[in-house]
Amino acid sequence: MPGLTINKPVIAVWVVATLMLTACAGPWNKAPDHLHEPRWSITSPEGWMQLSTQESEMLSKDGPYLEYILIQSRSLAQGFRFTNQKLEPDMLPHEAAQVIADNMRSDPLIRQLQWLASEPAMVGGHAGFRLIYSYQDPYGVKIKTIYYGVILPDQFFNLRYTAAHRYYFDKELPAFNQAFDSLRLGIDLKENIRRILKTPRLDIRSSK
């Protein structure tokens, strides 16, 4: 790997990645070209693997400890792991971003959390937000994440790219950007109109 000096953190990444890949070997499959769910669709990066769960779809090329894309559509009523906060249908994008950020801040395993960006973004054609943050995981490895989120009438859709900051984040960023650009969100038209009438609609360009 050009430009990569092997040192302790890198060895740690490989060891943990090997363990995780071994542990997760069963459910991983080759990702199809297109992932379709009732409310969203996305084009998978070429050659990536897919792990489907009831709550989310995960894509990874080299193993989830090195990099992954997580796509999730969850009920607004669903609580968060580290806080008692809830997302509300009438929240502004940055209020929703704050709820996500507070949950991250409350994660006891995360160290040296740094907020690199919090900004408006168009997510699948809808006004949402983008967070960029980095942190140190319990193994001392610096991790970086780009987190897109948008509140839909009854769902919170989020798409995030997380990777080891060193080497992997930049390496697979173009693949993530392509996947993000391919995202389509389909919402029930009646619900959407109701929401537009209820809250001010934003017209904010993606700052990706």
Added chain:
Amino acid sequence: MTPRHYVLACLMLLLAWATPVITAHAAAPDQTNRLWRLAAQEQERLEQRGVVLHDASLSSYLQSVAERLWEQVSTDLSAPTVKVVMDPRMQAYAFPNGFCFLSTGILNRIENEDQLAMILAHEMVHYARQHTAALYDHFQMASHGTGLPYADQRQAAGKAAMKQKIDAAEHQADDEGLAILKAAGYCETEVLSLMSNLLNCLQDQGASEAVGRLESRIKTMKTRIGRTRDSVSCTSATDGDPSFFFNRIAPALMANAQAALTCGNWNQADQSISKFLALKPDDARAHYLKGETLRRRNDGSGKNQCIGSYLKALKIDPEFPLAHRALGELHFKAGRYQTAEPYFEAFLSLAPQDIAREFIKGYLSQCRD
């Protein structure tokens, strides 16, 4: 009570990393070194998470109470250092290297210096007696020297022995802590109020196991305090001035309100910030946090009240940017774009580097359209 959880959690953490076979006699000094090193690492982790509250006046006050108590402890160990962690949960714990951590959540529940002194005295005993190290040694011996043939049997025996040892350590910390408290001139009668208060909090949280253990300790404590009540002579610094203590811990109340907001614990955030405002009614940030609590609780009753709190913040400090932002957001969401506009403009002017600025620029653009 929470310290017990922390002893256990600390030990569990250590056990997860422990090497499989250690002979107790030969390894004891190494284990102590290891415990101290791990304690330092854990403290570093707390610092790196940004949850340690750094406030010089609060630290100085807590340290003065700790030193008054420490004078009554006969030990060669150096005096403990008291730190505060921004966490709305009720926590107090002592690391084996002498660092005692109190959460803002427990400080929020304490009513006077005597109660604070009891918590510190209790934690000091854990430190002075090196309970964590002793428990660790004991667990090593119990898990390897029971003579039981199967791992699950050894584990069960180890857990039972550990529970007994922890109970004994807690009772010792209560007994000796009470003696230190009295010797330092604090009022021991406040201990029962403290424990009763903590018990109510645990009951509210539905922590049934912890409630049972605390009830047992309260019973023991009642018999001890009842025996000596008549001879008590209190010289607490809070005598005659109930607000003295709250003024000293005010920074912790503010921090607890913020931490409780982050966790979505609206009731505790409201309680902390209301206490703070009773002491310092002219603090713009406190009124802003009160407004945030009312707004984010989102129970339908707080919308208009929160506007009042934000406006109070601006009356006290017209250049407090977050109150401008909050008012702008409220008016924007209600479709009152013309009213929202000057608030957003003021916010961007006062806090041009705020992380939310790009959002606010977008909303402002909407208002102008």
